[in-house]
Amino acid sequence: MPLKESRRRGIGALLAGYAGIAAAAMLAVGVLAQDVPQTVLPRPEPPSKARIGQTYKDSQPDVIAVPAAPAGAPNVLLIVIDDVGYGAWGTFGGQIPTPSVDRLAKMGLRYTRFHTTALCSPTRAALLTGRNHHSAGAGVITEMGTGYPGYTGQIPKSTALVAEVLRQNGYSTAWYGKNHNVPDWETSIAGPYDRWPILQGFDHFFGFVGGEANQWAPGLFRNNERIAMEVPKGREGHYTLNDALADEAVKLIYRQKSVTPDRPLFIYFAPGAMHAPHHVPKKWIDKFKGQFDQGWDKYREETYQRQLKLGVIPADTKLTPRPKAIPAYDSLTLDQKKVAARLMEAFAGFAAQTDYEIGRILDALDQTGQLNNTLIFCMIGDNGSSMEGTLLGAFNELAAIGGIPEETAWNVRHLDEIGGPKAYNHFPVGWAWATNTPFQWGKQVASHFGGIRNPLVIAWPDRIKDAGGIRWQFHHVIDVVPTILQAVGIPEPTMVNGVAQKAIEGVSMVYSFDDAGAEGTRKLQYFELLGNRALYKDGWMASVRHGRLPWITGAGGSRGFEEDTWELYDLRSDYSQYSDVAAKYPDKLEELQEAFWVEARKYQVLPLDDRIAERMNPAMRPSLIAGRTTFTYYQGARIADSSAAPTQNRSHTITAYLDIPRGGAEGVVAATGGAALGFSLYVKDRLPVYEYNYYSVRHTIVAGQQPLEPGANVVRVEFLYDGRGLGKGATVSLFVNDTKVGQGRLEATAWVGKYSTDETFDVGEDSGSPVSQAYAAPNRFTGTIRKLVVDSQPAKLTPADQRRIAAAERAAAIAQ
Structure with a gap:
């Protein structure tokens, strides 16, 4: 036999031997891989089943696997509205018509005891991770981050976002709108980008980074690149961020479903609305001209009656009174009323436009045949309506924040500019209080429902049969992620991208889809923000509002934590926290106070910290x-x-x-x-x-x-x-x-x-x-x-x- 042929056969035998050894090894690995549950993400690479010969003629390739979601898994649309309370949108009794959200409610369920954290960054961290906001390092906004574990402003890799779990289980994922969970020092082009959406499980990001955006000229990003908003020809002066975000979401739905109609979508739609500045084209504002001349006291009474009629509050609910710190509407001068009414008209126009854009997304799902198999969450607010617009409102909220007084006469002269590109407007505290009907207080106040109880609508026509139903179980924003995972059929991961995961702290709400009277599964929940704190347990709630009023800038807590006076509410018969029964049930109050400290230690709430100036010091952060x-x-x-x-x-x-x-x-x-x-x-x-x-x-x-x-x-x-x-x-x-x-x-x-x-x-x-x-x-x-x-x-x-x-x-x- 020629030497060359001998070598060839020898090499061939050697390769065959290696192939046999490799096959045996891969078989062993295959057994192991099959034994590894999908709670570990990403799943181990499967062993190749290819048969390897010397050439392709005597070889057989394996089939390359494409990740697939569980059979029949629904699309998921998660809508989060910013800075709006329980009594604003018409679906829950507010004066502002919201037909798109009404449409969702008619084919789904309205949840009347759903809760947030009282502030945007903490709520959104809890929403996307399924963990309490302190567990996710988001006890406050990123601009106040400190070195305490519950307050870093950095969502840790041990609390992976739901998007990453869905993406690794066969979903397309996209984020449109607000992202106020990037650490303040990581927002520049220098990065790092670990805590930006496209490295947290989102295939696409189109939105802004920070707490608010100029709707007319937003600081937009596409993925990690800063871009300018493109205004379609002919829509100059009538096109804002709300339009652009919906355009992008609709475009993705059409394109993705054209390529892979059976691959489910996860869309997180978080417009800047209803956060100030309340920017919106004039045509939307003019729809509400004169509709709020009755003032906030009367509005609140009217909203309360509508809520009773709709059945979104119990029949025995009492309307909580106006705090003495908020002026009566009738105490305002005529010019002050003109400005206040116009500011509320702009807020209402902004809400109506936002609802319209939500409707366009629903239409796109319907047109592509996806609406019935889409699990939709619509959170009407990440906290209660904002009380940060001063007692009289602001043409320019930055001036209000800076303590620069605005002259009412100047505002009257510029009344028609409110909502437009020259303004940066925010409505008065009284309107925030009114749009939080029937509850006390508002945004920032985590101790009372005006700050933490927000409307939630869940729709899934293929699965939820009690269309138009109302649910009364007590739930929290951390319960959304486990609800999604159970609905999709994906287990909670224990390891994601090599990092062991904290256990998800929420509970699924799927049990409530079929049974309005089912016993609630959330028995215990703490609340804390800037020293305002509360503890819910088995139908009772202990609450304490600590120090500073939300509209007072430049001041911290006005007293020590040991000086706080706790209140107690029996929520079984007191839906709105109307009657403080602390004096009547001191033992129950003490039980809940002790339970608060247990939860605080468990979820990284400690140390309680109401400091303001110190935590805003840049030296506290990188x-x-x-x-x-x-x-x-x-x-x-x-x-x-x-x-x-x-x-x-x-x-x-x-x-x-x-x-x-x-x-x-x-x-x-x-x-x-x-x-x-x-x-x-x-x-x-x-x-x-x-x-x-x-x-x-x-x-x-x-x-x-x-x-x-x-x-x-x-x-x-x-x-x-x-x-x-x-x-x-x-x-x-x-x-x-x-x-x-x-x-x-x-x-x-x-x-x-x-x-x-x-x-x-x-x-x-x-x-x-x-x-x-x-x-x-x-x-x-x-x-x-x-x-x-x-x-x-x-x-x-x-x-x-x-x-x-x-x-x-x-x-x-x-x-x-």
Whole structure:
């Protein structure tokens, strides 16, 4: 036999031997893999069943497996509305018609004892993980994160989001809208992106990062990339974020079902509505003109009667009285009533538009034949209606947060601008209280139902047969994930991506689908936020509201925790927490107080912390800019506010190194903030201009008098702050090639630590809403910016000033 043929046969025998050994090994691995339950994700790679020969002619390939969901698994649509209470939307007795949610309720169930955490980030972390908010590291918003395990602002990998579990079980997944669960220091392009949606189980993300968004010019992301909202031709001035989010969701439904109609979808739809600013096209506001002239006291009484008639509150429910801290509507002046009514009309228009967009998504599911096999959750609020709009309401909520008083006469003159791109409006505390009917208090107050009891609608036509039914079992936002998993037929995972999982702390609600009278499975639940706390147990609830009122900015708890007075409610006969029976049942109160401490220790609630200024101190959290005073940026840079050079309450310089083409240049060199507050350095008519927008009520312009010459130019802004203190005035000088070309005076400046919740510091454009009324965004610079240097020396603030600014920053963040 020739040597070459001998070698060939020898190699062949060797390969065959290896193949046999490999087959035996894979068989053994296969047995192991089959024994591993699907509670471990991702599932182990299955052993190959391919038969391997020397060539493809004597080989047989294996079939490549495609992950598949359990047979018959439904699509899941999870809708979460922001900042709206029990008595706002018509489906639960509010005055605002909501036909799309009515449609869901008629083919599903209304849950009347469903609860949230009283604030957005904590509720959303609990919703998506199935764990209590402190267990998921979200005891407060990310901007207040500290090193205590329950308050880091970082959802740990040990509490995987439901999207990751569904994706690894054969689902397509998508997130549209608000994401206020990215740690504040991880929101810049530097990342990391571990806690962004596409690394938490979502195939698609289209939305904004932070507590709120300008509906007219949102800070949008597609996956991890910052983008501008594209307004369809012909819809200019009539197209907002609500429209864009629904467009994207509808588009995905049509496209995904065109390719894989049998592959289930999980869509998390979380629009910025109803969070301030209450931005909405005027046509929606005008639908409600004059409909709220009765005021909030009368509205609350009318809503209570509608709720009784609808049966969404028990017949023996008592309407809780208005707190003394909230003014009677009749105590307002005529002009104050005009402003308050218009602000409520904008809120109502915003709600009606949101409901309409929900209807478009339902229509898309219906048209693709998917509606009946879609499990739909519609949470009307992640907390109660927001009481952060001041007692009289605000044309610009950033001014309200900053403690800048608004003149009623000025608001009356700008009444028609409310809801539009020039406003940043929020309704008064009284309207928030009214839209939380029949309960006490509102957002932030985790001790009382006005802050934590939100309407829930669940629909699944193929499965829920009691269409139009009402359910009274006590449940919590952490119960949504186990409900989804049971409905889909997927077990709770114990290991996800190599990380052992905390046990899911929610309980499934599927048992209630078929039996309205079924005994509730949630017997115990704690509540805590900013020191406000409560404990529900077997039909009783102990509650304590701690310290600061929700609309008071810049202040923490007004007393020590040991000074708090607990209340007790027998919820078996007192649906609205009307009667405090603590004096009558002291032993029961003590039992629930002790149970609270047990739960607090179990779920990382401790230590109780009502501090405000201290927790807003950036030193409490990682920072990308800690210790730096000089920042160099380049054209196209878009920096998250939390990572941008600090320029408030301090002197600073901005130096731009520009190349001007022969024909001249126009556009924005640098800008931060937007239409509600900010500053911009731009070139207009070849002249350099610095403009400071003070809460949209005053624009100070410093302009050079000579055009910029072609070639290299150095434009410098010297911002000389008046000195120690917050919000003081400043002198602004403008230089071109070291020659002073202009000077101006600011009598006051913004003193809260951020210019915006979702706008960025931009170099070469103004990417969000425009700081200046002299141009339209983005107004990109047509020359070349070689670099831009910001020299931001440390602010000279007294300890008292530092406490005030941190407290105001916290108030701004809480309002998100």
